[in-house]
Amino acid sequence: MPETSATPYELLGGEAAVRQLSERFYDAMDRDEPALARLHPLDEHGRVARESRDRFALFLIGWLGGPQDYIAAHGHPRLRMRHARVPVDISMRDAWMRAMRTAMDEVGVPGELRAFLEVRFAEVADFMRNRPG
Numbered sequence: 001m002p003e004t005s006a007t008p009y010e011l012l013g014g015e016a017a018v019r020q021l022s023e024r025f026y027d028a029m030d031r032d033e034p035a036l037a038r039l040h041p042l043d044e045h046g047r048v049a050r051e052s053r054d055r056f057a058l059f060l061i062g063w064l065g066g067p068q069d070y071i072a073a074h075g076h077p078r079l080r081m082r083h084a085r086v087p088v089d090i091s092m093r094d095a096w097m098r099a100m101r102t103a104m105d106e107v108g109v110p111g112e113l114r115a116f117l118e119v120r121f122a123e124v125a126d127f128m129r130n131r132p133g
């Protein structure tokens with residue numbers, strides 16, 4: 001964490017900035033990581049569905065220290081359980097991280113916060129693995 005009491009949510013710029021990060025993330029996934037995108041519900045244009053994008057954005061807002069609306073709407077994230085039916089191996093973990101890095105590049109997350117978020121995202125993405133290899 002940077003040397004301040006501000007949350008990552010505040011440092012990023014609040015709700016609009018976090019929603020922007022989430023949109024860029026799924027746009028990168030749609031464009032660059034078709035195998036990963038196809039694991040998600042897709043809309044009529046073959047893009048990750050609006051509902052999935054919005055649910056992840058709401059989760060991110062809370063996870064980064066903003067309002068806990070995801071938990072109010074959907075309960076505790078229990079991420080590993082919610083991903084149990086999704087085959088996550090090393091290649092999907094790495095594809096997820098590439099899309100998130102691209103999104104962070106595109107929205108321009110500043111240095112120290114970027115380094116902090118890379119580590120946290122990498123930890124949670126690795127934690128989601130539920131298939132060997």
Ligand code: HEM
Pocket residue numbers: 036039040041052053055056059074077079082083086087088092093094096121124125126128129
């Ligand atoms: C590492 C590879 C990952 C894969 C392949 C993956 C894939 C998926 C899929 C297929 C869904 C269900 C469809 C949807 O609701 O969009 C989903 C839901 C979700 N994922 Fe992931 N995911 C990964 C990592 C992560 C990570 C690292 C996070 C958190 C930082 C995350 C957070 C979520 C959330 C919050 C949901 C919605 C859960 C719900 O409310 O039902 N995922 N993911």
